[in-house]
Amino acid sequence: MSRPALDRRAARAYLRGMTDDFETLDALGLLCPLPVLKARKRLKSMAPGAVLRLLADDPAAVVDVPHFCAEAGHALIGQDEAPDHQIYLIRKAD
DSSP, rough: OOOOOOOHHHHHHHHHOOOSSEEEEEETTTTTTTTHHHHHHHTTTSSOOOEEEEEEOOOTHHHHHHHHHHTTTOOOEEEOOOOOOOOEEOOOOO
């Protein structure tokens, strides 16, 4: 099954349009595998279809987060770069 390409403009627009429609997980300063493990734990407590905004500065997260989403069935709906970290938008599987 092919996944749609991530669109950074769409992710930015999505974030601008949101107020409290997502939870944020700050994984800054954590190294592999902790950002993904913490995201997995947080997503378990969230409702299906809810969105998690994950902040990470681990260089391995660029590979780990998309792989985690694909394996767990969650949708990586956005990915963006800030000056010192990455931002991932993950929609929990139904």
